[in-house]
Amino acid sequence: MKNSRNYFINLDNKTYLAACSQGPLSWPVATALERYKYDLLERGNPWDLWTEGLEEAKVLFADLVGARRDxxxxxxxxxSLFSSLLSALEYGRRRRIVTSDLEYPNVTYPVLMQRRRGAVVRMIRARGESPELDPEDYAEAVDEDTALVTAIHVATVNGFRQDLRRISEIAHARGALVFSDAYQSAGTVAIDVRREDVDFLSAGSLKWLLGVPGIAFLYVRGELVESLEPVDAGWLSQERPFEFGAEELSYVRTADRFQSGTWSVPSAYAAVEGMRIILEVGPRAIEERIRSLTERAIERIDERGLRTITPRDPSRRGAIVSIIVRDPPAVERRLRDMGIITSARGPVLRLCPHFYNTEDEVVEAVDTISSIAGS
Ligand SMILES: Cc1ncc(COP(=O)(O)O)c(C=O)c1O
Structure with a gap:
């Protein structure tokens, strides 16, 4: 990962361990945001550039997860993308949605809302100190009446990583579709939607993909696209969005049919540059690097007598290492004052190393947490 820190503006002054929340600002992203302002000043309303930028962002996301642009x-x-997807499902004989208590609320609430449309929700619960789920938990819950299974790829609170391929195998054997929220994995592990065999996968740009808030992506398996007509979609989901006075619906034949209205244009400028960095460094190399940094973090946590709820088996964790501390937001604030950026969530403080971090940074952060927690 030689020179990988040069992408970023502030890594000489800060120890940045919070990409599970917001990635650090890079030079290319900062320049892209400036370019957005410049384009406004120089060209006024450059819809051609904006549309090209969004298109480029979709191409890059497709590359990142092994999908096609369409x-x-x-x-x-x-x-919003997940809600649009859910609005395309019809609950006839298959009425069950299987979900888990490890999902981020962005999945849980829209799933619970489907009860008003006739769905029956089956919630499976993670167990153990970590806590974790087992594919067998899905095997027990998914039946011939299941329409959809949601399987978060990497859990937000403890970094537990699921075996999507195995879950897809279980769901598909019973005719159910699989949605995975990969927000906490995209950019940290090599994802291949064909290998994992998921039907839908979604992630946003501001965290590990090094962009800014306001843009996210949804992969929809090609063969399914035309059978799904979202009710919760906007004018950009249609074949002729600029046709005023339209009297018939005509969904675009690509996954764009899940789109709403005008997108966050500056976020798309930033997303392109963030994903370019990830693709240049390489998801596989990033995955290996993160594996060794999280290993080192856990070792140091043990040496310091702290407690982590992150799985120790590297194949079962992503890039989040969660430490139990008293009053996580207060510890986060104290660390920030010392130049160490981390992320508090519920009962834990999360250390989230990305490819640009060093072992020394990770060790120093754990040591500082240990001295704060002990004081
Ligand atoms: C796993 C996961 N999914 C989704 C989100 C955010 O979802 P949304 O794009 O709907 O704000 C987060 C944010 O922390 C997350 O950790």
Whole structure:
């Protein structure tokens, strides 16, 4: 990862361990945001550039997850894309949605809302100190009446990583579709939607993909696209969005049919540059690097007598290492004052190393937490 820190503006002054929340600002992203302002000043309303930028973002996301461009939609958040997807499902004989208590609320609430449309929700619960789920939990819950299974790829609170391929195998054997929220994995592990065999996968740009808030992507398996007509979609989901006075619906034949209205244009400028960095460094190399940094973090946590709820088996964790501390937001604030950026969530403080971090940074952060927690 030689020179990888040069992409970023502030890594000489800060120890940045919070990409699970917001990635650090890079030079290319900062320049892209400036370019957005410049384009406004110079060209006024450059819709051609804006549309090209969004298109480029979808191409890059498709590359990142091993999909085709026509299988990727963009929206403002995973919540809105997922809601659009759910609105295309019809609950006839297959009424069950299987979900888990490890999902981020952006999935949980829209799933619970489907009860008003006739769905029956089956919630499976993670167990153990970590806590974790087992594919067998899905095997027990998914039946011939299941329409959809949601399987978060990497859990937000403890970094537990699921075996999507195995879950897809279980769901598909019973005819159910699989949605995965990959917000906490995209950019940290090599994802291949064909290998994992998921039907839908979504992630946004501001965290590990090094962009800014306001843009997210949804992969929809090509063969399914035309059978799904979202009710919760906007004018950009249609074949002729600029046709005023339209009297018939005509969904675009690509995943764009899950799109809403005008997107966050500056976020798309930033997303392109963030994903370019990830693709240049390489998801596989990033995955290996993160594996060794999280290993080192856990070792140091043990040496310091702290407690982590992150799985120790590297194949079962992503890039989040969660430490139990008293009053996580207060510890986060104290660390920030010392130049160490981390992320508090619920009962834990999360250390989130990305490819640009060093072992020394990770060790120093754990040591500082240990001295704060002990004081
Ligand atoms: C796993 C996961 N999914 C989704 C989100 C955010 O979703 P949305 O794009 O709907 O705001 C987060 C944010 O922390 C997350 O951790």
């Amino acid at each position: 299988e990727v939609a963009a929206g403002c958040s995973v919540s």
